[in-house]
Amino acid sequence: MGRFEYRQAAEIRDAVARHAVRYLFIGKSGAILLGFPDTTQDADLFVEKSPVNGDRLIPSLREIGFDLTDDQASDIRSGKDFVQLKNGPFDLNLIFAPDGIETFASAWERRVDVDGFHVCSIDDIIASKQSANRQRDRESLPRLISFRDWLKKNQA
Amino acid sequence: MGTDSSANPDAISRPSTDDVRAWEIEFAAAARRPLDQRMKYAFIRTYKPVLDDAPFRSFASMRDYREWCQLYLPDWLGYGTV
Numbered sequence: 001m002g003r004f005e006y007r008q009a010a011e012i013r014d015a016v017a018r019h020a021v022r023y024l025f026i027g028k029s030g031a032i033l034l035g036f037p038d039t040t041q042d043a044d045l046f047v048e049k050s051p052v053n054g055d056r057l058i059p060s061l062r063e064i065g066f067d068l069t070d071d072q073a074s075d076i077r078s079g080k081d082f083v084q085l086k087n088g089p090f091d092l093n094l095i096f097a098p099d100g101i102e103t104f105a106s107a108w109e110r111r112v113d114v115d116g117f118h119v120c121s122i123d124d125i126i127a128s129k130q131s132a133n134r135q136r137d138r139e140s141l142p143r144l145i146s147f148r149d150w151l152k153k154n155q156a
Numbered sequence: 157m158g159t160d161s162s163a164n165p166d167a168i169s170r171p172s173t174d175d176v177r178a179w180e181i182e183f184a185a186a187a188r189r190p191l192d193q194r195m196k197y198a199f200i201r202t203y204k205p206v207l208d209d210a211p212f213r214s215f216a217s218m219r220d221y222r223e224w225c226q227l228y229l230p231d232w233l234g235y236g237t238v
Contacts, residue, residue, distance in 0.1 A: 004199040069212075072214070142171045
């Protein structure tokens with residue numbers, strides 16, 4: 001398994017677009033797309049939890065090289081809250097109910113589009129990390145909050 | 157990093173002015189780089205024990221996932237809830 005690269009991000013973007021999957025990049029991978037200079041190991045997708053969206057997501061994942069069994073596909077289709085994929089070209093987390101965000105629809109309204117990638121707003125990324133309250137989130141939050149402040153100042 | 161969370165250990169630590177100033181220089185530098193270059197620097201690959209040892213995991217709820225992280229992952233990975 002390799003590192004997540006722009007080419008692979010573009011493959012995800014294009015595959016999910018072909019199948020009309022509703023998704024948002026979230027977590028540190030989302031922040032990086034918004035310009036946050038930091039490191040991470042995996043990509044996190046906040047996926048709308050609905051049978052139709054689940055059905056669309058499975059072929060997208062297979063097209064980009066995730067080797068899903070029928071049982072695994074069924075777990076994704078049924079919208080388990082969290083799915084961790086390490087059976088493809090890079091590590092990918094599918095999050096159907098992230099902490100700190102009420103609904104996909106509300107996050108979608110606040111999204112930012114970067115080069116065709118749909119990304120959660122920096123406020124939602126921070127809210128999710130604050131709510132998860134893991135050690136790794138607490139370590140990254142001060143810098144992430146400073147990035148939000150900088151971003152807002154420089155976008156204004 | 158010059159942070160201060162001594163008053164309330166549950167609070168997110170507050171960075172020093174010097175930290176913020178240094179970070180803002182990094183943010184501005186990153187903003188000048190194209191996205192593909194930013195991603196090249198951002199995504200790294202190292203082995204994470206336990207976490208990387210199964211090709212697929214699914215959890216019915218985020219609570220189940222957090223509990224699993226707390227129970228099975230080494231503390232130093234930082235996935236445990238504070």
